[in-house]
Amino acid sequence: MRHALLLGLAAAVAAGVPWTQASAQMDDPVAAEFDKFREVLEKDNPAELWEVKGEQLWTTPGGPKKASLEKCDLGLGPGVVKGAYAQMPRYFADVDRVMDAEARIVHCMITLQGYELDKLDDKPFSSATHTPDPVSITTYVAAQSAGMKLAPPQNHPKEKAAYAIGKEIFHYRAGSYDFSCASCHGVDGQRIRTQPLPNFTKPEQAIRSVQGWPGYRMTGGVMHTLQWRLTDCYRQQRFPEPGYTSETLSALLTYLTVNASGQVYKGPGIKR
Amino acid sequence: MKLTTLAILAGGTVLLASCATGTGDPRAEALAMMDRDFHARGIASKDRLKEDAVMAACNKYNDNPPADVVARLQKEQLATIRYPADGKLLGDWKAGEKVAQNGRGMAWSDKGGVGGSCYNCHQIGPATTSFGTVGPSLYQFAKMRGFGTDIQRYAYGKIYNSKAFNLCSQMPRFGHVQALTEQQMKDITALLMDPASPVNQ
Numbered sequence: 001m002r003h004a005l006l007l008g009l010a011a012a013v014a015a016g017v018p019w020t021q022a023s024a025q026m027d028d029p030v031a032a033e034f035d036k037f038r039e040v041l042e043k044d045n046p047a048e049l050w051e052v053k054g055e056q057l058w059t060t061p062g063g064p065k066k067a068s069l070e071k072c073d074l075g076l077g078p079g080v081v082k083g084a085y086a087q088m089p090r091y092f093a094d095v096d097r098v099m100d101a102e103a104r105i106v107h108c109m110i111t112l113q114g115y116e117l118d119k120l121d122d123k124p125f126s127s128a129t130h131t132p133d134p135v136s137i138t139t140y141v142a143a144q145s146a147g148m149k150l151a152p153p154q155n156h157p158k159e160k161a162a163y164a165i166g167k168e169i170f171h172y173r174a175g176s177y178d179f180s181c182a183s184c185h186g187v188d189g190q191r192i193r194t195q196p197l198p199n200f201t202k203p204e205q206a207i208r209s210v211q212g213w214p215g216y217r218m219t220g221g222v223m224h225t226l227q228w229r230l231t232d233c234y235r236q237q238r239f240p241e242p243g244y245t246s247e248t249l250s251a252l253l254t255y256l257t258v259n260a261s262g263q264v265y266k267g268p269g270i271k272r
Numbered sequence: 273m274k275l276t277t278l279a280i281l282a283g284g285t286v287l288l289a290s291c292a293t294g295t296g297d298p299r300a301e302a303l304a305m306m307d308r309d310f311h312a313r314g315i316a317s318k319d320r321l322k323e324d325a326v327m328a329a330c331n332k333y334n335d336n337p338p339a340d341v342v343a344r345l346q347k348e349q350l351a352t353i354r355y356p357a358d359g360k361l362l363g364d365w366k367a368g369e370k371v372a373q374n375g376r377g378m379a380w381s382d383k384g385g386v387g388g389s390c391y392n393c394h395q396i397g398p399a400t401t402s403f404g405t406v407g408p409s410l411y412q413f414a415k416m417r418g419f420g421t422d423i424q425r426y427a428y429g430k431i432y433n434s435k436a437f438n439l440c441s442q443m444p445r446f447g448h449v450q451a452l453t454e455q456q457m458k459d460i461t462a463l464l465m466d467p468a469s470p471v472n473q
Contacts (some may be wrong), residue, residue: 006366161301168302171334173327176378176451177444178435179389180331184406192392192404193375238378240316251302 054140065112146267
């Protein structure tokens, strides 16, 4: 069933059906088709494939140190995965900084399993032929918070600072086109071409920066995390590239997630 | 050079002199953090993180600087506009349509300036329904604003440097940052201004 749908989708994409033009125009038959695909896919979510792989990677000894990630502390104590994703980004005393989920997972892969950051961030994002391990693991971790309310803590001074700094970075205009995140995500009801742009400064729309991520992206058929989404928006913003799992991205994710606090996270999803 | 030392205030004074980690000033910490975290990729060099005087004023005043700052900086931006030496502002609207449609250019995945990405933000020609809404509709632009040389100059100038007319505009400065060539800007101006362009039907 899933394969038939994906094939149908692939065929539609190959035939040049413009998905990106669809969803803003609800009277458009292509948009209706897309929503039908998404509904059926959500019942049989392709993200589950990466969830399963991520769980294996979490529990199986690996890396130069031949250790599993089961002692990794995601903020709720070593090995506690349930609910952890919904309570990140957060401050971690061992590194004295705020980390988002993927940053923390990569940190654990380095400290517990002995991987090197240089290798992990060489090609950190998924392609048609390769899904990096942190992406699968983040998908697994995220799934263990499905149905829970987002509650990124704002207690430690560095957590409060990350929010304030993230807000500044969100509004910082520079680059060849003078854009900031807010140029595209700071006003209600705007579109780039026909892609709707959520206004992340508003709580009811900020949830869209978290909901459905990590997400199976129909364009290209790959699994992506928020590290990828933000990095690709910086490309569109005509900025240089932010470091993978850098504090800048954790600060932005703190700003976005705290804005969405209290709303229910549904787990890994599907993106256009 | 440190980004923080380059953040120049609208008034010309240096805003942040030194490394700002732990000062408790979110803006200073944000600048220091970005300076640490970003790296050049492809054509997107790291100095793109720097604000010029316009961006510094817009960032500092949340896109709403005091009137005197706006007046002074808009005048400076106006002075940057180089109108075509041959005095001809209108090129070929058909070529202009192609440049307006093309959303690529200046990103690290590009080789340089390519298109104007005008349809990303504006309705323009009637045939394209997949237009963005960040900017106002430009459909029937000259029909409504007039076909005269003054409006031609305004359209060309707006494309060249949008900030000369609206300091904290969300529209890029395509000529000023050399994202578009003079010929491309003439062609797009024709798309908006030529009586034969579908925009003005």
